[in-house]
Amino acid sequence: MIGIIRYGAGNIFSLTAALDRLGIAYGMVNTEADIEKFDRYIIPGVGHAGAAMSKLQQSGLVPAIKASKKPTLGICVGMQLMTAYSEEGDANMLNIFPVKTLKFKGDTDFKVPHTGWNQAFTEKANPLFENIPNGSHFYFVHSYFIEYDTLYTLASTNYINKFSASIWQENFFGVQFHPEKSGTYGETLLKNFANI
Template sequence: MIGIINYGAGNIFSLTAALDRVGLTYGMVNTADDIDQYDRIIIPGVGHAGAAMDKLQESGLVPYIKKLKKPVLGICVGMQLLTAFSEEGNAEMLKLFPLKTLHFDVEKSGKVPHMGWNSVSVPANSPLFAHIEDQTYFYFVHSYFIEFDATYTAAKCVYGQPFSAAISKDNFFGVQFHPEKSGKAGEQLLLNFSTIQID
């Protein structure tokens, strides 16, 4: 069962609608006591990373999230929260990945935010992308991106410059795109996350 971190910065309705479509059960994590009810966790997020981190701090959930050993998926700003630092608000994040969240260079990428469908380079061996073909299109809405790093990048996208469309490290995963708005491919990714096992 999936627990959704409910900290006031997530697009909860779209996410729960997608989980309903694929028949996955879920509940809301409002306090640390709620975490133990679930075998995997999703951190949603839209808007400003610095403000989202402030809300997450206010929720009191930060130390519990950082200690989790069960699968965790950050979506969009929820993924950016997993990094060490974001230029959006010049704020420290959860520091679960030694990566930075940076603003798109308009001279390289053109129009910002990066909004709409874009293809993603999918690795052959990622459990998060099982049954999803390379260069599948996912839906993005963001002005900030996580730097590409071969150690932690689980899938790559290019918008004027390469960036991490997905990251993974141990039991933590993140996707910059919105699987809940990405049709069948996004639904498959959510199903994949629901079955990931951590050794």
């Protein structure tokens, strides 16, 4: 069963609606005592990364998340929380991945935030993207991106510059896009995560 890390900065409704549609069992992780009830976790997130990190620290869940050996998926800001540092709020993050979250430098040809459908190109074989064709479209909404690094990048996307659309290290996964808003392939990814 999936435990959704609830710390006050996540878009819980659209995620739970998608899990309900898929028949995937889930519950809420509100305190450290809830952690052991689940066999995998999702860290949702919307809005400001620095503020989200502050709320996550206040929740008391940071040590348990960092110590977890269970599959853990960060979505959007939830993925950015797994990096070492974010320019948004000039804040240190969880440092699960030693990469930075940076702000898009927009120009007249590209609007920031990056909003809408874009392709994700898988760079490594991984069960998270099983049965998802390379170059499939997913729905993005973000002004900050995770710097591209070949060691941790599971899938990449191009907008203004190449960035990590998905990252992976051991039991930790992240996606910059919103699988719960990405149609069939987004739902496939959530199902894959539920079975890792």
